[in-house]
Amino acid sequence: MELLTKVTVGGQELKNRLVLAPLTRARCENTVDPFDKMNSMPNDIMADYYAQRASGGLIVTEATAISEDGAGWRNAPHIRTKEQAQAWKKIVDRVHENDGLIYLQLWHMGRQSHSSHHPNTKRVVSAGNLPIADGSTKVKTVNSENADPEVPHALTIEEIKETIQDYVNASKLAQEAGFDGVEVHAANGYLIDQFLQSSSNNRTDEYGGSKENRVRFLQEVVQAIIDSGAFPANRIGFRISPNGVFGGMGSKDNYETFTHVAKTMNEFGLAYLHIMDGKGFGWHGLDRAVTAFDVKKVFDAPIISNVGLTKESAEGMIRSGAADLACFGRLFMSNPDLPERFANDWPTAPPAEYPTWWGPTGAKGYTDFPTYEEVQMSKSKEIKVVVSEDGVKEVET
Numbered sequence: 001m002e003l004l005t006k007v008t009v010g011g012q013e014l015k016n017r018l019v020l021a022p023l024t025r026a027r028c029e030n031t032v033d034p035f036d037k038m039n040s041m042p043n044d045i046m047a048d049y050y051a052q053r054a055s056g057g058l059i060v061t062e063a064t065a066i067s068e069d070g071a072g073w074r075n076a077p078h079i080r081t082k083e084q085a086q087a088w089k090k091i092v093d094r095v096h097e098n099d100g101l102i103y104l105q106l107w108h109m110g111r112q113s114h115s116s117h118h119p120n121t122k123r124v125v126s127a128g129n130l131p132i133a134d135g136s137t138k139v140k141t142v143n144s145e146n147a148d149p150e151v152p153h154a155l156t157i158e159e160i161k162e163t164i165q166d167y168v169n170a171s172k173l174a175q176e177a178g179f180d181g182v183e184v185h186a187a188n189g190y191l192i193d194q195f196l197q198s199s200s201n202n203r204t205d206e207y208g209g210s211k212e213n214r215v216r217f218l219q220e221v222v223q224a225i226i227d228s229g230a231f232p233a234n235r236i237g238f239r240i241s242p243n244g245v246f247g248g249m250g251s252k253d254n255y256e257t258f259t260h261v262a263k264t265m266n267e268f269g270l271a272y273l274h275i276m277d278g279k280g281f282g283w284h285g286l287d288r289a290v291t292a293f294d295v296k297k298v299f300d301a302p303i304i305s306n307v308g309l310t311k312e313s314a315e316g317m318i319r320s321g322a323a324d325l326a327c328f329g330r331l332f333m334s335n336p337d338l339p340e341r342f343a344n345d346w347p348t349a350p351p352a353e354y355p356t357w358w359g360p361t362g363a364k365g366y367t368d369f370p371t372y373e374e375v376q377m378s379k380s381k382e383i384k385v386v387v388s389e390d391g392v393k394e395v396e397t
Helices: 044-052 082-097 157-177 191-196 216-228 254-268 292-296 311-320 330-334 338-344 372-380
Strands: 007-009 012-014 018-020 058-065 102-107 181-185 236-240 272-276 303-306 325-328 384-387 393-396
Touching: 018 338, 044 082, 082 102, 082 157, 102 157, 157 181, 157 216, 181 216, 191 216, 191 254, 216 236, 216 254, 236 254, 254 292, 272 292, 292 303, 311 325, 325 330, 338 372
Parallel strands: 018 058, 018 325, 058 102, 102 181, 181 236, 236 272, 272 303, 303 325
Antiparallel strands: 007 012, 384 393
16 A cells, blocks of 8 residues: 555655644643643643654644744644743654654634734734635634634734744744654645735735735745754645635635745745645635645645545545645544554544544543554453343353
């Protein structure tokens, strides 16, 4: 099976081509005060979760806030301080002890946040001043209540430069924590995606207008990380979602924009391009969809395909050359030994129940999923006592 063959990413050999998707699980401590540092501090249960899934070729962490302005999801981790970096180090060490490789996903929510998360600025920011206007999207307040999207503050040139430094600071902390690399989150309607797409970027300066200008922010973030020495280019990946509607996204120049993004970013010699492929993450239908194969034609490093993959479809994509690695989210949630199940043709457990996907539910729906071998061992140890009508006890195993 090609899915289980080795592949080299960023100069490191991955033991297979399965990638754990970056999944916001919000398992930081649920403190009463939402601004208590523990509310955004990586913890031991997160270490268990990632270590359990270290048999995948690559782990990409949940989205991790790089700044106060970038945060906006209660109980999700940050990487803004050395203390947070040290907490992440415990997780990285556990993954490495289990022979795994792990990249940190760098996250700025932009206009998808709510001002209540930002007591120092009392605002949300974006590429422009266009709010999410799909009529259905709600954002979460710092107390996890639904709220209407707010009109964002368009970052000034000076503030863009400061935000780039936030990415650099987070990357340096990731290096201190021992991460193998970083993934720049440029997908799902978050800040960098808001710069990339014409539907959310109404700037008229060098960061807006043409597709060449709209990709500039992503270019400068990546270049700044490289220049800082935090990680070389081949230990930096980035993620895009050309076709999705999450966060009110979708642009009429979809195909032209994102094939240009892939071609432009190819010049850096990055670790990989991670694409939310096809139409499985919602489909705006405004232009031609962008596939993994489309970006592979203009991007030389490995392509990671994501969204709704099965064992069979992932194998087909890799065999066909459309992608080099396959990313699994919900299936990896409930099957911590997913590579082993694929290798042995064992059945997979059903996906986790929706209420446990994200939120402070502790181990429930998070680290309590057994491996296939643990299930079989449990079954073999089952003892059932049956009492017949005449009172004779029989033991069934």
